Amino acid sequence: MRQKKVLAVASAGGHWVQLLRMAPAFSHHTVHWMSTNPGLDAKIPCGGFVAVRDASMWDKPGLLVMAVQVFWRVLRLRPDVVITTGAAPGYFAVVFGRLLGARTIWIDSIANAEELSLAGRKAGRWAHHWLTQWPELAREGGPHHIGAVL
Amino acid sequence: MIFVTVGTQVAFDRMMDVVDAWAARTGQDVFAQVGPTKRAFAHLRVAEFLDPADFDRCFQDAGLVIAHAGMGSILSALSFGKSIVIMPRKAALGEHRNDHQMATAKRFEGKAGVSIAWDENDLAELLDQLDAAIQVDRPDRISSSAPEVFLAKLRELIDH
Numbered sequence: 001m002r003q004k005k006v007l008a009v010a011s012a013g014g015h016w017v018q019l020l021r022m023a024p025a026f027s028h029h030t031v032h033w034m035s036t037n038p039g040l041d042a043k044i045p046c047g048g049f050v051a052v053r054d055a056s057m058w059d060k061p062g063l064l065v066m067a068v069q070v071f072w073r074v075l076r077l078r079p080d081v082v083i084t085t086g087a088a089p090g091y092f093a094v095v096f097g098r099l100l101g102a103r104t105i106w107i108d109s110i111a112n113a114e115e116l117s118l119a120g121r122k123a124g125r126w127a128h129h130w131l132t133q134w135p136e137l138a139r140e141g142g143p144h145h146i147g148a149v150l
Numbered sequence: 151m152i153f154v155t156v157g158t159q160v161a162f163d164r165m166m167d168v169v170d171a172w173a174a175r176t177g178q179d180v181f182a183q184v185g186p187t188k189r190a191f192a193h194l195r196v197a198e199f200l201d202p203a204d205f206d207r208c209f210q211d212a213g214l215v216i217a218h219a220g221m222g223s224i225l226s227a228l229s230f231g232k233s234i235v236i237m238p239r240k241a242a243l244g245e246h247r248n249d250h251q252m253a254t255a256k257r258f259e260g261k262a263g264v265s266i267a268w269d270e271n272d273l274a275e276l277l278d279q280l281d282a283a284i285q286v287d288r289p290d291r292i293s294s295s296a297p298e299v300f301l302a303k304l305r306e307l308i309d310h
Contacts, residue, residue, distance in 0.1 A: 001309055012202075013157060014222030021225070021296045025304035039201040056159075058247070081308050105307055111221040113253040129307050147300025150225065150292070 004029040007079035007102070009070075009093040011054065012037035015085045015109055021149040022083070022107070032077055034070070036089060052089055057118050067092045074100055085109055091119040094126045105129040110148055112137075153212035154182035157220045158199055161187035162245060165237045168270045169216060170194055172277045181208060214280065216273075219251035219258075219266075228263060231291035235276055237267040263289025 006029045010019040016035050023031070033044050036054035052069040055062025070092040074082070082097035083105040084090030094104045106127035108120040113134050116124075124130045124142055132138055133148035154169055156162035166184055173180045173193035181195045183205070200208065209215065209230040217223035219238040227234035238255040239245035258264045265280075267273035295301065 004308070006308065013159075014220050014225070017222045017225045021294065022301065022304060024295050025301040026308050029308070037202065039203065056247075083304075083308065103308075103310070105304075107304075109221060111250050111254050113250070113257050115250075117250075146303040147297060149296040149300070150228075 004080035005077065006031045006081045006083060007034060007074065007077055007093060007097065008032070009034040009082065009084040009090045011035060011087050011089055012040060014111055015087060015090070016040060018085045018107075018110060018149045019083075022085075026081070026083060029081070032079065034073060034089060034093065036066075055088060057088055063088060071096050074102075078102075081105065083107070086117055086123075087119045091123050091126075094123050098126050098128070103128050105131070106143075107131045108133060108137075108143060110134070110150060116143065151208075151211055152178055152180045152214050152216060153208045154180060154184075154194070154216045155205075155208075155223050156183065156185045156218045157223065158183075158185060160239075160245065161185040161189070162218050162237075162239060163187055163189050164243065164245070164270055165216075165218065165273065166191055166194075168273045168277070172274065183208070216277075219255045221254060224254070224258065224264065225292075228289060228292040229294050231263075231288060233263045233265070233289060235265045235267060235273070235280070237269070237273050 006026045008031055010016040012035050033049045038051040041049040053066040055066045070089055074096040079102045082093050082102045084093055085107050086109055094106055098104045104127045106123040108116050110133040130142040132143040132145055135145045138145035170191040170193050183200050184196050209226050212232050215227040215232050215234040217236055219236040238251035241249045255266050265276055267276050
């Protein structure tokens with residue numbers, strides 16, 4: 001199998017913890033990581049980590065900076081696959097990744113047990129694979145359920 | 151040491167007040183990551199934020215974890231094999247943007263190693279009960295990765 005370039009994205013905190021739990025699904029490829037807290041690179045043994053500006057969906061100027069940073073990274077990297085648990089940086093990575101030809105996978109956070117996150121709803125039209133960790137939230141046209149990190 | 155964390159985004163003083171009062175009553179050694187709060191908690195050792203390496207060290211050293219009902223806190227506690235008491239934030243009190251922590255807490259009801267305090271009264275009661283039992287109810291460490299069935303399906307999507 002050809003080695004792929006995988007860009008794995010999650011904002012710091014719960015999203016990041018969940019993404020790390022999925023690492024064995026893609027660690028046989030070349031993985032580049034992206035999050036919102038520079039201190040997280042300690043978890044990534046061999047480099048390939050970049051931090052972008054932290055911003056919530058309610059901080060528009062912050063989001064704009066983040067979007068530009070994510071766009072630049074995706075443009076430089078040209079990943080084959082983008083995989084993310086959210087939130088805002090994952091959304092941008094899915095959008096830009098898709099536009100630049102990557103296969104995109106959104107796994108909505110397990111914290112969203114009753115409804116998808118805002119970013120998760122928006123990501124639906126961009127992600128090739130739009131997934132929820134709760135079977136109750138799965139729908140015919142997506143999000144789909146194939147399992148959970150716990 | 152009891153480790154308390156409210157995550158890094160918003161303070162959660164409603165929970166911290168209960169923990170502070172409990173520490174005052176019992177003399178427990180409590181280290182708390184309290185987030186961006188203006189309040190002082192006289193009976194706790196506090197840090198506003200911790201870097202990720204220190205976070206892990208605190209989870210590692212903790213006899214018990216008390217936290218908001220955030221998935222990062224819960225998954226971290228369980229992967230270090232620590233019991234955790236969670237209290238969900240409420241959107242109506244301005245503690246979060248929505249009530250997903252209530253949903254999270256509901257899903258963890260009855261799970262080994264996780265105790266749920268629905269509000270501050272619950273938490274006070276729970277902590278008083280725990281006082282005698284700390285370090286008794288240690289859950290098994292969960293694996294550091296997701297279940298293999300899920301990983302296999304993800305791998306298929308990625309390798310495709």
